Amino acid sequence: MSDLTPVVWVMLVASCTAAVTFRAMNLSTFITRNKEQILVEWEAFATTFGAVTDDMSGEELRDHAGEILEFVAKDIEQEESTAETEAKSKGQNNDPDDSASSTHGKLRYASGFTLLQLIAEYRALRASVLKLWQLDDAAVSADNADDVMRFNEAIDQSLADAAVAYNDKVNETRDLFLAILGHDLRSPLAATALVGTYLSQAGEPDDKIRQIGVRLKRSAATMAGMVNDLLGLARTQLGDGIPIERQECDLLQICNWAIEDANAAHPRAHFELNASGELIGMFDGARLQQLLTNLANNAAQYGVPGKPIIVDIAGEASRVLLKVRNRGAVIPKNVLPTLFTSLVQLPEEEGNERPRSSLGLGLFIAKQIALAHGGDIDVVSNEANGTVFTVEVPRQ
The missing domain is CATH 3.30.565.10 (Histidine kinase-like ATPase, C-terminal domain)
Structure with a gap:
């Protein structure tokens, strides 16, 4: 090495320094260092959803996005066997129910986001990270192409966790809806049946009949309101909206x-x-x-x-x-x-x-x-x- 000229030494050191700098800025490192900028883009995209986000703060729009980014960065860095990669591609190693991704899916459901809007958020997150990374002169090469693959796998896994949690909340709400419907219709229907029984008997005092009539009216009003609301929901879900006739x-x-x-x-x-x-x-x-x-x-x-x-x-x-x-x-x-x-x-x-x-x-x-x-x-x-x-x- 002592035979190397000073010029060669300078070139060698510069080359090594450039290589170290390039390798240091892998995708995981970039996400960690630029998390705030990525979250700003996430928040800006979420606001495009309109009414559902009009009254939400920046903190609510971001909710667990920072933790999701941390999970993605960590996942890229982890050693992964061929078997683990295959399991991940089949969705067999999703996070537990209390993961940041699952919590995000539940919160987005509670905030009125649709499943399509949830998926759109992840699509925007993926595009934002890759765009900002490339603009930072950390262009994809043979050395970091694996980062991109691992990044996409981690995003897909996080999206799957969020979608599963979102769907679980949909099913939970549907079951609750059916339970309330069955419970609340059962009582007025029973009252209506009882009224029919009393009114069908002869010789009942007028005041008792009036009391029964009030009870029947109340039960009928309850059922009518529930049926009207169900019909309104069906119309809006079908995309027709509520029809009006002035x-x-x-x-x-x-x-x-x-x-x-x-x-x-x-x-x-x-x-x-x-x-x-x-x-x-x-x-x-x-x-x-x-x-x-x-x-x-x-x-x-x-x-x-x-x-x-x-x-x-x-x-x-x-x-x-x-x-x-x-x-x-x-x-x-x-x-x-x-x-x-x-x-x-x-x-x-x-x-x-x-x-x-x-x-x-x-x-x-x-x-x-x-x-x-x-x-x-x-x-x-x-x-x-x-x-x-x-x-x-x-x-x-």
């Missing part, structure tokens, strides 16, 4: 009918109606009655017993504003963005023994009816004003 109607009368329907299902609830302005216009009266009944039922179910439920309706020149306010537990901020998603229910208050009488469809259907009229619905919940649902319906 006819001249009196919204004050519709409010009174909606309150009557809600009182039939919740006889102990106390409603106060305040009306102002011009309330006659071209609307789908039956649909708006369904919307108002759903909001009133929701307020009665989650409001404090004994506290009035305030219904305000105001007719303006270009629109009608409706507000339903109840006093009850403040809705958690992280729950608000999901309230109008199908099959979502508010958590029960601790110690609350009131029976469930909801399929988790009422607010979803109310939102769809408002949208079908060209309007919208919003909710605010705090200690000062309680929970207030505001519906805006344009006249045209």
Whole structure:
């Protein structure tokens, strides 16, 4: 080595240094060093999903993305036998249920993301990492081509874990939905059968018959509401949306009918109606009655017993504003963005023994009816004003 000229020594050292620098910046190292930049791109992409992310913070959009990147970087570095590679390609070594990927899938379901949006997130993550890596002069070569293969395997494994967790939540919600449906329809059907038995017997006192008639009316209202919500869900899931037929109607009368329907299902609830302005216009009266009944039922179910439920309706020149306010537990901020998603229910208050009488469809259907009229619905919940649902319906 001593025979080497100084020039050759310089060239040799420079070559070795370049090689070390190039090898140091493998894909795993790049992900670790540039995690924040990758997460920024992840967050920016997630915001393109629209309504589902409008009320979500940056932290909520990222949730477990950082841990997923750490898992991917670590997986690339791990030694892997041929058998392990084959098992991974067949999805036989997925992470446990409490992995970051599984948790991400569950949270995305709870936040109202669709499965296609979840898959799109991973597609964007894969593209972002590879694009940023190549722009950093760490071009793919024979030395790091294996990194790309291992990276793709790790992303696929993480996506599989997230998709499985997401699907498990879908199945869980479906089973819960069917259980509530069976439970809640069984009681009013039994009451209806009992009413039929009593009414078929001769000689019953008039006051008893009236009491039975009230019970029958309440049971029929409960079943009718559930069936209407199921039909609305079916229409929206088929992509047709909620059909409306505009006819001249009196919204004050519709409010009174909606309150009557809600009182039939919740006889102990106390409603106060305040009306102002011009309330006659071209609307789908039956649909708006369904919307108002759903909001009133929701307020009665989650409001404090004994506290009035305030219904305000105001007719303006270009629109009608409706507000339903109840006093009850403040809705958690992280729950608000999901309230109008199908099959979502508010958590029960601790110690609350009131029976469930909801399929988790009422607010979803109310939102769809408002949208079908060209309007919208919003909710605010705090200690000062309680929970207030505001519906805006344009006249045209």
